[in-house]
Amino acid sequence: MHKLIVDANKKSLGLNLKELWQYRDLFYVLAYRDLRVRYAQTFLGLLWAVLQPLATLLIFTLVFGRAVKVDTGNIPYPLFAVCGMAAWAYFGFVLNQSGNSIISSQEMIKKIYFPRLVIPLSKAMVGFVDFAIALSFIAVFMFYYSITPSVNIIFLPIFIILTIISALAIGIWMSALTIRYRDFQHVVPFLVQFGLYATPVGYPAELIVKNLPGWASTLFYLNPMAGIVEGFRWSLLGGNPPGQLAYYSFAMVILLFITGLYYFKRTERVMADIV
Amino acid sequence: MADIAIKVEGLGKEYILGHKKSGDLRNAFGDRLNRLFKGSDQNKESFWALKDVSFEIKKGEAVGIIGRNGAGKSTLLKILSRITEPTKGRFEINGRVSSLLEVGTGFHMELTGRENIFLNGTILGMKRAEIKQKFDEIVEFSGVEKFLDTPVKHYSSGMKVRLAFSVAAHLEPEILIVDEVLAVGDAEFQKKCLGKMDEVSKNDGRTILFVSHNLAAVNQLCNSGILLRQGNVTCQGEAQKIVHQYISYNKQIETGMGLINLELRKGSLEYQVDSIEIFSESMQSIKIAKTGEPLVFEILLNKKVASKGVRLDFAIDTEHDMRIGWFSSSVIDHELNAEFDKIYLKIPKLCLGGGLYYLTFYFTTNGELTDFIHQGFAFEVEEGDYFGTGKTIPKNQTFIYQSHEIFSN
Structure with missing residues (x-):
């Protein structure tokens, strides 16, 4: 027999x-x-999921690859950038989607019970399509530049999972915070834009470590995606493994994920009242 | 204990009014600071949508919850459906619950009818396999077969409602909680839905909790009823009795002048009361009185009376039949004109807390009973600011306000 007890105390x-x-x-x-x-009643449909990252890649290649001439060793710049972008684009997508997710489902939240966590979690799944497209980009580029994946590729699944958890961690935090403080509706797009440059997506992390003071590097790696993007690229293209500082990133992911879940849970109780 | 489906004990829900609800960081931060320095929130104003609600519902019972707008019906259903948490009290539910506070929750306009059946069904708590199995039945019940693969945005509103309700009607919970959802849709379809619900409760022995303004539906569907008023349960009992009580109470509140309980009327009726109305101090007609404010009753007689030898008594009873006030022309100096057909009873500062009260009227001329109506008029009092401090007396203490001073040597 199904039994439910709710006690205010x-x-x-x-x-x-x-x-x-x-x-x-x-x-x-x-x-x-x-x-x-998502692409209902659009002319290009799923093609949008391909065009958007391609455009970003193009501008990155022109600015960082050609104009600034970022040193990426023996890896062609477009391939270098597309690896970072795959992980970052997924993160950014989930963050954008889940930040607003609770507010945009408020009609549902006010009318029926279900574990509210389902909403931001489902956004992580929606992003898989784009993630898969980005991964196939990488395959195409590797084929084009005839670069074989490094043996580190066995670690790729770990970094994919870390990317998902990291996106969820911040996404859950943002979705819960946005309910109480609508300020975060403005914070999220800013965070995604800012993070694109604060994360080693278009340049190698060594540039930061080499040219900035120690405390700045530490700060740089407190961004959970910093270590993940680096590791993601390393598992595909080889080269130097992520340095010790990258463990700050991994620790941040776990910390943010667990605290996020609990903060969400706390907010969940009053969600229907304040949304 | 085993045959209890829902047990509610002392349930209360407080809403915080004002800017504190949500909003921006600056406010939240300011509040924190306030609390830190002043020790309390100054501008926190709260409202108890539900005050102290307790009841039990047996398995297989169909219970109608009725009450005026703002009585707390929807809040109660929201708490029982776990959409929001109670501020105090507890409840226990034995059995799988489905709640239907709206038809078509989560419907997406861009999706087809078929997709929306799955979407809506899952949101309501059905498993995919369960929906698949009942799919044909749902479609048939809704009557939109032809448009199954058309996006719902092209549906007429009637079709949307039919499709949504068909999904809901195929839920198979042990306990069904339904809010005023039948207000939508055409009359014929409403009938079909009522029939379906009736079938569910009577044949399958399921427990139904049903909120509606459609009293005929409550009467037809429910075997018992709960009347809510200002966040409290006023009475619980047989559905027909509760509906009847609600109607008489309501009619009288709506018009503000109807007389009730006339079957208990006594006296010669040579002169009789036609109507009673309540007014504010400035003689504005009001429907609900307020604690701490002046209240004037106007009693309209059928014809003029000479004031000689007239005695007028009034009494106020609580809804639980406790006499808490007695007013009479025999104990004060009255100001009755030589001839009159309107009598006024003025209470300068109403000392009654929120709730429903009855007025009893007793009228004699020359020692002979002319008209007596026991609890012939009901009026509602809204909790107000009697002391001018913004505070009210706790409900569990008393409902009578008395001005007082507290001081020391």
């Missing part, structure tokens, strides 16, 4: 992962909806 902070699992169908269906709706 006993508030639990458990994450209730079991319940989340029971709602997995909702998670799929929401992701499906977003995918279907």
Whole structure:
């Protein structure tokens, strides 16, 4: 027999992962909806998912590759950049989507119960399509420049998972914060734009470590994506593995993810009242 | 215990009014500072949408919840559906719950009817497999077969509602919580839905909690009812009785002058009361009185009376039949004109807390009973600021306000 007890005096902070699992169908269906709706009634359709990163890549190649002539060793610049961009674009997409996700589903939140975490989580899944397209870009570029992947590629899944967790961590934080403070609606796009340059997407991280003082490098690596983008690229193209500072990034991912879940859980209780 | 489906104990929900709800960081930061330095929030104003609600619902019962707007019906359903958390109290639900506070929750206009069935069904808590299995039935019930692969944005509003309701109607919970969802859709389809709900509760023995303004539907569907008023349960009992009580109470509140309980009327009725109305001090007609403010009753008689030998008594009872006020021309110096057909009773500062009260009217001429109506008029009092401090007396203490001073040597 299904039994439910709600007591105003006993508030639990458990994450209730079991319940989340029971709602997995909702998670799929929401992701499906977003995918279907995303390019509905557009002329180019899914082509947009290809054109957007290509345009960014083009400008990066012109500015960093040709004009500034960033040193990427023996790796052709476009390939170098596309590896960083794949991870970053996924992160940025999930962040943008999930930051606003609770507010844009407020009609639903006010009318029915389900674990609210399903909403930002489903956004991570929607991003997989773009992520897959970006990964196939990398394959095409490697083929074109006839560069074989390094043996480090066995670590690629780990970095993909870290990318997802990192995107979720910040996405969950932002979605919960946005409900209370609409300021974060403006913070998120800024964060994504700012992060594109503050993360070693278009340039190698060594440039920062070499040219900036120690504290600045530490700060640089407190960005969870700094270490991940570096590792992601290393697992594909080889070269120097991420330095010790990169572990700051990995620690930040875990820290932000866990605190994010708990902050979200705390906000979840009053979500329908304040959204 | 085993046959209880829903047990609610002392449930209350407080909403914070004013700017503190959400908003921007600067406000939140300012509040923190305020609290830090002053020790409390100065401008926190709260509102109890539900005050102290307790009831039990047995398995297989169909219960209608009725009450005026703002009585707390929707808040109660929201708490029981776990959309929002109670501020105090607890509740227990035995069985799988589906709540339907709206039809078509999560419907997306760009998606086709088919896709929306899956979307909406999943949101309502059905499993994919379950929807697949009932898919044909849902489509047939809705009658939109032809447009199944058309985006819902091209549907007429009636079609949308039909499709949405068909999904909802195929939920199979043990306990169904339904808000005023039948207000939409055409009359014929409404009937079909009521029939379906009726079938569900009577044949399958499921528990239904149903909020509606459609009293006929409550009457037809429910075997018991709960009447809510100002966040409290006023009475619980047989559906027909509750509906009847609500109607008489409502009619009278709406018009502000109807007399009730006339079957208990006594006296010669040579002169009789036609209507009673309440007014503010400036003689503005009002529907609801307010604690701490002047209140004037106007009693309209059917014809003029000579003031000689007239005695007028009034009494106020709570809705639980407790007499808490008695007013009479026999104990004060009255100012009745030589001839009159309107009597005024003025209370300079109403000392009654929020709730429903009854006025009893007793009228004699020359020692002979002319008209007596026991609890013949009901009026509602809204909790107000009696002390001028913005504070009210806790409900569990008393409902009578008395001005007082506290001082020391």
